[in-house]
Amino acid sequence: VETIAEGIVDGVASPLFYFAIFGLPGAWMFRLASTFDSMIGYKDKEHINIGWFSAKMDSLLNFLPARLSSIAMLLACMILRWDWKFAKQILLRDRNAPPSINSGWPMATMAGILKLRLEKPGFYVLGKELRHPSINDVYSALKIMHLTVLLFTLIFVSPIMFLLSLI
Numbered sequence: 001v002e003t004i005a006e007g008i009v010d011g012v013a014s015p016l017f018y019f020a021i022f023g024l025p026g027a028w029m030f031r032l033a034s035t036f037d038s039m040i041g042y043k044d045k046e047h048i049n050i051g052w053f054s055a056k057m058d059s060l061l062n063f064l065p066a067r068l069s070s071i072a073m074l075l076a077c078m079i080l081r082w083d084w085k086f087a088k089q090i091l092l093r094d095r096n097a098p099p100s101i102n103s104g105w106p107m108a109t110m111a112g113i114l115k116l117r118l119e120k121p122g123f124y125v126l127g128k129e130l131r132h133p134s135i136n137d138v139y140s141a142l143k144i145m146h147l148t149v150l151l152f153t154l155i156f157v158s159p160i161m162f163l164l165s166l167i
Contacts, residue, residue: 001116115130
């Protein structure tokens with residue numbers, strides 16, 4: 001469930017966001033920064049001197065899309081007539097629990113939408129009072145992901161592309 005939530009931002013929303021602004025080079029730029037972060041953006045002794053830049057770039061580039069994705073996720077929750085107000089409470093309470101400045105936004109939103117406890121032992125707990133995920137929650141998370149991507153494209157990507165086409 002956490003992977004699906006983070007994948008909304010890293011795998012879809014951010015590349016679309018940068019495509020909307022900078023075209024194909026923007027999407028490539030984002031994917032390159034994200035891939036470098038995945039490969040060498042570690043804080044261990046071997047990678048600290050070369051990986052810090054890719055890690056910082058990935059954090060910077062995901063900053064706005066992560067937050068916009070949470071808005072789209074809450075709208076998806078609203079459209080499905082699920083408890084979006086509860087989801088918003090969990091988002092606002094738990095978004096800063098993970099050490100990343102961005103990953104907590106979609107994960108806390110998903111935890112609230114699905115009323116789940118999402119945890120990486122020793123690192124963070126989101127929705128601490130809620131139940132643990134089951135296999136059916138993966139299907140619900142995918143449903144949220146699909147609707148979120150559609151909404152993100154309609155609400156954020158399309159207007160950006162339209163406005164930039166006027167320039």
